[in-house]
Amino acid sequence: MADPSIDAGSGVAAYEAGDYARAHDLLKPAAEAGDIQARYLMARLLTGDLPASTDFQLALGYLDERTRCYNPASLNLYGYSYPRAHGESVAASRHQILAYKEAMLAGNLRAAFNLGKTVTEDFDRPFIGASYIWEASEKGHAASRGIVEGIKRTEHAVLTEQRITEIIENEPPELRWPTLNKSARMCPRFTVLQAVD
Structure with a gap:
């Protein structure tokens, strides 16, 4: 369950504005606290939106069952990441x-x-x-x-x-x-x- 005291809103706004480095820093605490949208966006950042930080293993970690079933785009991202993380x-x-x-x-x-x-x-x-x-x-x-x-x-x-x-x-x-x-x-x-x- 997500920690409601940690707000992902500013990270989501930074992501939507294309400021991916800032979004990464702002979304990470919310993602680690269990916020599903933050976890999905962190996975997107780690699978190519933030090329200097591409890490499919870590991205797959953010795409746990709750997150990958957040929406069909999350499941698509999980499918994309899976062989890249597992070989x-x-x-x-x-x-x-x-x-x-x-x-x-x-x-x-x-x-x-x-x-x-x-x-x-x-x-x-x-x-x-x-x-x-x-x-x-x-x-x-x-x-x-x-x-x-x-x-x-x-x-x-x-x-x-x-x-x-x-x-x-x-x-x-x-x-x-x-x-x-x-x-x-x-x-x-x-x-x-x-x-x-």
Whole structure:
């Protein structure tokens, strides 16, 4: 439980203003006292917002169960940080894509983009990966839109788009690989489209 006597407000304001070094100093006491928003922002600072202080192990420490389930963006950040803190491995990548999948199903477009890239690059499933990115693009995610535009300029664009569209139409995201079993869910409080048994 957070210590209510330690206010994270000035740290949040510094973060939102882009003063990341000051935000780090102001958020740290509140994060260590258990403030969930401060813990999430500290993890963001430690995973790239404050490049001189990047520390994925420490960031993962701030992303405890309460914090990573604070919102879908927190779970996406947890997925991003996990293999970087534990080392690249098939098991770490699998854990990562399940975090991304759950965050994506809860509405986080960055998680859909990350899921698509990881499924493509680490699991060699380019059409499935592209289907997640395609859907994020259709919902307005800028980085996904850039990848989709690149796909549309390739030599085999028509066939590629047909295959991706076929996956999207026949396999709803909640049923598409990787399947998210109820027992694998990290944040049961998130409303997801459907968790598969």
